[in-house]
Amino acid sequence: MLKFVTCVLLFSALAAYSENDVIKLKNYPSQNPFTDTLRIEYFYSHDDESSFWSQMSLWGSDCYYEGKKINIKILEDHPELTYKVWMQKNPAPLIIILPGLGGHYTSDTVTAFAGLFYGKGYSVLAISSAMNWEFMESAAKTMIPGYTPYDAKDVRNALSIILNDMLERYPALITKKMLMGYSLGAIHALFISDFEAKENLLGIQRYVAINPPIDMLSAMSKLETMFEIWQTWSKDELKNNIIRSTGIYMSLIQHKIPPRAIIPIDEDDAQFIIGYAYHLNLRNIIYSIHTRKDFGFIKTPYSWFSRSALYKEIDSFGFNKYRDTYIKKYFSEVFGESFSFEKLNENSSLMAIEKNLSENQKVRILHNMNDFLLRKKDIEWLRKVMKKKIVFFDRGGHLGNLFTEEFQSQLIESLKDSD
Amino acid sequence: MQFVYEDNFMRFLIVFFAAVLFRTLIANAENPAELPSEKIHSVTFKIPIDEKQYFLADCILIEKTDAFDDSYNYESVIVLRKRSFKTVDEKEFEAEVNISDPIEGFNRVMTSFNYGLVMYVFRPVAIGYATVFPRFMINGFGNLTDNLEFLVRTFSCMLQAKFGDAGEESLRFLINTVLGVAGFFDVADDWFGLKTHDEDFGQAFASWGIGTGCFLVLPLQGPSSGRDCVGLLFDYALDPKTYVYGAQWFAKLNKSSLYIQEYEKISEANEDGYTYVKDIWYLVRKVKIED
Known part of the structure; x- marks a missing residue:
């Protein structure tokens, strides 16, 4: 009997320990991982509907139009890449946004993130995803996107040129740099953190990955x-x-x-x-x-x-x-x-950079327990590797809780305490 | 390695029971990457049930390195798809999501023409317009021009035998014209909960069973179809704005000052915005017709 009680207590303690990194979303009408995911559409820039003047007006304040588009040459014999910045008037930390699969820098989700960060006093830089046609044609040395280490290298190369350009344009306005990616952008951000740990090229002080899939090929x-x-x-x-x-x-x-x-x-x-x-x-x-x-x-x-x-x-x-x-x-x-697919998959997986994820104190991950791109064993693996550097939300599917206050305050929290 | 296996119904039963057995025995076998062997092949079984339906089962073959007999050097794990009965093919799917486009060249030229017009004529004018008029006035003018189109919506509802909706549209017009300052305020919706019915003659023709026809991009108008193009003639004929000089242009300018950003985004974000707009327009149009 004593053994039974001990076992029950032990299991309860273990369960409590493994669940204490899970934030429970209040009033979130969760249905299933897929329908939850559709709620990403609630994450949009709100100021475009509340102002007295409409978004086209010169007096209006619309996040989409407040961003400035800048063209830059990344690779010779390729067209210029466009990036978008929302700069604070005073010196501020810069957050770089990497969108998800196929995401363009003009997308509603990118604009919504930019509006959120800008409103909290950060400057923002956004580029298109490594699997977006514009990035592929302007900044990718790899002809075929989908192999994460190569895609992340291309993103890093583009960012290094863009950041140099920004330092010239806004010499005293950037106090520190942070990299935030969601979905595919998240896995790229994490791979870049691995490259940067070996050779500091970009000078990023914080990496935040939102809902990264564990490996790209399985996710696809x-x-x-x-x-x-x-x-x-x-x-x-x-x-x-x-x-x-x-x-x-x-x-x-x-x-x-x-x-x-x-x-x-x-x-x-x-x-x-x-x-x-x-x-x-x-x-x-x-x-x-x-x-x-x-x-x-x-x-x-x-x-x-x-x-x-x-x-x-x-x-x-x-x-x-x-x-x-x-x-x-x-x-x-x-x-x-x-060449083998197994090898390709292995190298594209977050497991390939496990050591960096475990040791790199600059990395934070925000994930959802019911993300359909995660398997149960992935959650266990993430917990084991990331320890206190990961926060789970109980619901939201894949990116479906970005609009919630709990998520947004946790995201801003994750940017603090960077070096 | 991918191949498709076709056989009779008995084979289906064997595969089914084998799948259930393996599924029970081997946990976490849904992803080949989770299995230790490096020589893994995925196979899709396609087993006809009748002329239209067939059963799909994913099978993972694990190559056994210690096998003596070449004919038995595979172990298999069969994974049932959640719903494995495939009942429609790609052509049927394409027919649902794609509209025929035999005059694509003309349409693309018109799309480029419209793009130039919107971005280099309408946009600067819309910026000036929106800088002079605040949002509530732009919304009010939008309500007013919508109110004038009540005849189009009412007749379209009647042609579709939606007599209740036609009555509501007439009532909305009366209320908004009298209480809403000629329709500047949509009090019918705000006070009485009477929603507008987004109907036009193209939708009425569709309800009579007239086919969509081919995709057609009209200058100044944007995406349409053969059927909707004819419907548009009736829409314009019943719209009082057509008979007031400049009223249609004003309505377009007013609307574009609210929605031009979406147009800009689509044009910027897509390498070939034409195809994107065509697909989305067709789906949205189908939704409106079935509404």
């Missing part, structure tokens, strides 16, 4: 599975579900559904919306690659006036096919005989 496969849910629908279901989910998504982006209300959408429809959004991102990635170099996987001829057939063929590519064609061909040439 998961996104494809989500998109392919339509394959299990009947013809009638296909029509109805697409229309219904589009309608609800429209209501969400127009903020017609209050943030604390239940979203009237089921798990499958939510999966489809998320998967379809990423599928469209993949379309842009492949289009960008194909227009610069023909790898022989796409046969349809095209011209400026006629590209629909080309897109049709590109749309037949999912993330797995992209991996099995473009990534395989490109990296087989780069690595030669030593």
Whole structure:
């Protein structure tokens, strides 16, 4: 009996210990990881609707227009890369934002982060994701994005040139630099922290990663599975579900559904919306690659006036096919005989930089317990490696709790106490 | 390695029971990367159930290095997809999300023309306009121009046999015109909860079973379709603004001063904004029609 009681107490203590890094979101109407994820649409810049003047007005204050766009040459023989800055008038810390898969520096999420940080007294710099066409064409030495170490190197190289440019433009306005990434941007931020620990090029004092997937290739496969849910629908279901989910998504982006209300959408429809959004991102990635170099996987001829057939063929590519064609061909040439997907996956995983994550005191991670890109063992691994440097939220799916006060105050908290 | 295996229904049953067995025995086998072996291949079984449906099962083959007999050198882990019955193919999906575009060249030229017009003519004028008029006035003018379009919405509702909605639209017009200063304030919604019905003749034609037709980008108007283009003629004919010089231009300017940012974002964020706008417009249009 004594043994039984001891065991129960021990397990309770262990459970309590493992759960004490979890922040419980109040009044968060969690439904499932996928529907929770759609709540990212509630994270937007609020000032565009509350001011007396509209966003186009010269008197208006709109976060999107307050940012300044600057073009800069990153690589010779490539077009210039555009980055956007929101500079404080007085000296302030600079936060660099790395968006998620396919994310552009003009996206609503980037603008919302910029508005949040700017409002707290930080200056902000945003660039497009390494898997966005603009970055790929202007700043990527790697022709095929998707292999995290190489993508992160490209981002680091671009940032070093941009930061030098900023120091020239705003010599006395940047007191320190912090790097924040979400989703794919988060995994890039963490890899950059590893590079920087070996060679300090950027002088970053804090790295904050929001909802990083553990490895990119598995995450991409998961996104494809989500998109392919339509394959299990009947013809009638296909029509109805697409229309219904589009309608609800429209209501969400127009903020017609209050943030604390239940979203009237089921798990499958939510999966489809998320998967379809990423599928469209993949379309842009492949289009960008194909227009610069023909790898022989796409046969349809095209011209400026006629590209629909080309897109049709590109749309037949999912993330797995992209991996099995473009990534395989490109990296087989780069690595030669030593190439294998297992190796590629291993090097792209956060586990490849476990030592840095464990020892680097500049790194912080914010994650959600019900992020669909995390498996149970990933959570355990993150806890073991990051210890007190990670904070979990009990709900939110993938990025679906960015709008909550709890998340935002924790994010700002994570930026403090940097060297 | 990827291959597709096709066989009869009995094979499906065998695979099914094998899958259940393996699924029970081997935890965490959903991701090949979690398995220790480096020689892992994924396979998709595609087993027809009838002419239209087939069963999908993902299988992971683990190459055994100590096998003596080449024909038995694989162990397999079969993972059932959550819903494994595939019932529609890519063509049916494409038909749902893509609109036919046989005059793409013309449409792309028109899209570029509209882009130039919006960014280099409308945008500077809209900045000046929005600098003079505060947000509440722009919203008020928007309400006023929407109020004038009540005939389009009412007739469209009637043509779709939505008589209740048609009545509400007429009531909204009366209330907003009398109590809302000619429609400057949308008091019908604010005070009485009478929401507007976003209807037009294109939607009415769709409800009669007339097909979408091809994609069509109109100068000054933007994305449309063969059917909606014809509907637009009726929309304009029933809109009083058409008969007042400059009123349609004013309505467009007023609207663009509120929404031009979205247009800018889409144009900047997409390498080929045309395709993005076409796909999204088609989906949104379908939602409106089915509403």
